[in-house]
Amino acid sequence: MKWLLRALIGAGVVLAGLAALVAWLNLRGEESIPPDASPASFVSSPELVKRGEYVARAGDCTACHTARGGAPFAGGRAILTPFGTMFSSNLTPDEKTGLGRWSSQHFWRAMHNGRSMDGRLLYPAFPYPNYTQITRQDSDALFAYLRSLPPVEQPATPHQLRFPYNTQLALAAWRAMFFEPEPFKEDPAQNAAWNRGAYLVRGLGHCNACHGERNVFGATSESLEFSGGLIPMQNWYAPSLASSAEAGVADWESAHVVALLKSGTSPRGVVMGPMAEVVYRSTQYLSDEDLNAVATFLKGLPQTPPPAKPRKPIEYDPAQMQAGERVYGKHCAGCHGDSGEGVARAYPALAGNRSVTMASPANLIRIVLNGGFLPATASNPRPYGMPPFLQTLDDVEVAAVATYLRGSWGNEAKPVEPVDVLRLR
Amino acid sequence: MKQAHAQPPASRRFVRWALGCLVFAATLAQAQTQPPEAAASGVPDTIGQRATACTPCHGKEGRATNLGYFPRIAGKPEGYLYNQLVNFREGRRDYALMTYLVDQLTDDYLLELARYFASVDLPYPPPQTVNAPAELLARGRSLALEGDKPREIPACVRCHGEALTGVRPFVPGLLGLPRDYLIKQMGAWRTGVRHAASPDCMAKIAQGITPEEVAAVATWLSAQPMPADTHPAAPQPASKLPMRCGGLDVPLAGGTP
Numbered sequence: 001m002k003w004l005l006r007a008l009i010g011a012g013v014v015l016a017g018l019a020a021l022v023a024w025l026n027l028r029g030e031e032s033i034p035p036d037a038s039p040a041s042f043v044s045s046p047e048l049v050k051r052g053e054y055v056a057r058a059g060d061c062t063a064c065h066t067a068r069g070g071a072p073f074a075g076g077r078a079i080l081t082p083f084g085t086m087f088s089s090n091l092t093p094d095e096k097t098g099l100g101r102w103s104s105q106h107f108w109r110a111m112h113n114g115r116s117m118d119g120r121l122l123y124p125a126f127p128y129p130n131y132t133q134i135t136r137q138d139s140d141a142l143f144a145y146l147r148s149l150p151p152v153e154q155p156a157t158p159h160q161l162r163f164p165y166n167t168q169l170a171l172a173a174w175r176a177m178f179f180e181p182e183p184f185k186e187d188p189a190q191n192a193a194w195n196r197g198a199y200l201v202r203g204l205g206h207c208n209a210c211h212g213e214r215n216v217f218g219a220t221s222e223s224l225e226f227s228g229g230l231i232p233m234q235n236w237y238a239p240s241l242a243s244s245a246e247a248g249v250a251d252w253e254s255a256h257v258v259a260l261l262k263s264g265t266s267p268r269g270v271v272m273g274p275m276a277e278v279v280y281r282s283t284q285y286l287s288d289e290d291l292n293a294v295a296t297f298l299k300g301l302p303q304t305p306p307p308a309k310p311r312k313p314i315e316y317d318p319a320q321m322q323a324g325e326r327v328y329g330k331h332c333a334g335c336h337g338d339s340g341e342g343v344a345r346a347y348p349a350l351a352g353n354r355s356v357t358m359a360s361p362a363n364l365i366r367i368v369l370n371g372g373f374l375p376a377t378a379s380n381p382r383p384y385g386m387p388p389f390l391q392t393l394d395d396v397e398v399a400a401v402a403t404y405l406r407g408s409w410g411n412e413a414k415p416v417e418p419v420d421v422l423r424l425r
Numbered sequence: 426m427k428q429a430h431a432q433p434p435a436s437r438r439f440v441r442w443a444l445g446c447l448v449f450a451a452t453l454a455q456a457q458t459q460p461p462e463a464a465a466s467g468v469p470d471t472i473g474q475r476a477t478a479c480t481p482c483h484g485k486e487g488r489a490t491n492l493g494y495f496p497r498i499a500g501k502p503e504g505y506l507y508n509q510l511v512n513f514r515e516g517r518r519d520y521a522l523m524t525y526l527v528d529q530l531t532d533d534y535l536l537e538l539a540r541y542f543a544s545v546d547l548p549y550p551p552p553q554t555v556n557a558p559a560e561l562l563a564r565g566r567s568l569a570l571e572g573d574k575p576r577e578i579p580a581c582v583r584c585h586g587e588a589l590t591g592v593r594p595f596v597p598g599l600l601g602l603p604r605d606y607l608i609k610q611m612g613a614w615r616t617g618v619r620h621a622a623s624p625d626c627m628a629k630i631a632q633g634i635t636p637e638e639v640a641a642v643a644t645w646l647s648a649q650p651m652p653a654d655t656h657p658a659a660p661q662p663a664s665k666l667p668m669r670c671g672g673l674d675v676p677l678a679g680g681t682p
Contacts (some may be wrong), residue, residue: 067516068514068515068516068524069515069516069517276528276529277528277529279529280528280529335468335477343467343468346468347468370522370525370526371478371526372478372525372526373478373526373527373529373530374529375529375530376529376530376531376534381531381533381534382472382475382534382537383475383530383534384468384474384475384478385475385477385478385479385526386478387477387478387479387480387481388478388481388482388522388526389481390522391481391482391492391495392481392492
């Protein structure tokens, strides 16, 4: 029995060591907060509040922290994840249910280290793996802005997460593996615009929350930072920002990137679905200087080579193509043109459109099914819209028209099957 | 700036590996027990052209289709249509596709869309419901025209106009709508799925009547031919209404709050 005892002791030592290591990894890099830290000592100013409002826009805080039809920043919005449903917290300065008793130091620790005022580890649905990069000045400005809001008494809705994701232990393990508090570091080899763009895209903008690939633990990684991925639970594909076959902008004029993020439409493409929401709530409010910085950074991303052209041309089923052409002629050509040429500033061209030809047909199918308006932005306040065909076309017809689009006018992408449509209905 | 493919330190790699094994095993175990859950060329720069996005369900110019469920919106009062668009966006009405469509549209633009459909003046088709049982029709007629005083159920005509074609600018007409649509709306108010701005008078009324009465009144309404004048009636003072409704207090001049 000695061997068993030895094995148990050994296992115990390993576990204790592991626990200590996990604890250390979770708490490293934290500044100590004095026990009497309170909001009373925080000095705000109208300029700081204004700056904080801009930071809140750049971080798109309301996307999660304002419930549909609810008071701004009062939380309570359900966030669906593969691990269960989470509910955003109340950021208004209410004493009982909001951030009323938080000091700016506590707020900084939440943004930079991902820990709440009471010491709890926060779930990374709150994108602190990105926000950890923001500066203390921006954190304080955001804090000043949130403190300037009217307090709203709205208690938190408890998360509905499955075991083991609902435990602090699982969260500690996740953080030990995937999170490290890191301030943004300028790259001296790049210019100021690139660095500002990197700060906005990687930090506040948390673009890789959708545009990055996630592993089985729901974590994004640096090597697949902007390589595209299916947005969990939403079934929209966030295209790669580093590929000319998807949403890469390396060969775009900067002005077109700026136009897309400012108005939702540009000569090179338009935004729909979740990105329409990002433009509507966040990027349309950024300064031209900041949007140019974002463009500089995105244009400079290391490019992944586009997928190799198939050796043989893709074979399309003539019957499916004919059916697709009939649907196109009846429902689509009136706006998008007989040859998918589109109409400038109203209806996007479909010939050469990367949303049509991307490897994943998810967005194409969703747009045919659900239609949608471009966001009504200050510079495009009366956008045109696309009708939903959910009620009028069946799966076979949607697959046929999608295949027709992917195989016409120089487009060459794999056919779509009715079952692909069924999955996204 | 970190290198794109930089290796994490050995301590992190070990922790990732060790905890990865544990959590992955837990994930597998979990997975087995619970499944995871223009001013543009050729295209008119008009609000009508923009509103074509609404037509597959609501019909050309909002005149409804033969799909049989989606309501006609042509000629409904502008304030009513505007309130509904805002209600979809703010989650007071529950129809995912509508919410998705209006989610990134401003109050100003929604009002412009509402005014467009309100301005469409088209003839109505004959009523959908035919050959309904006389008893059901009689019960529905009595509720619509007289209400039920002891139970404080006002007659439909008290608010929706003597001719039931609605009252400008906020109260919708009840004729020319599919029976299924009417039943669904009353049902949604009964179960708390559909809301209007508070105080939600229709919720109170719908919760005060039985499902059989909902069916009766919906059947009678959907069986009525349109009167000679199909337009919503002129506004009436709120004091003449049997109850207060939050949807009637909405400013319509335009301007995003």
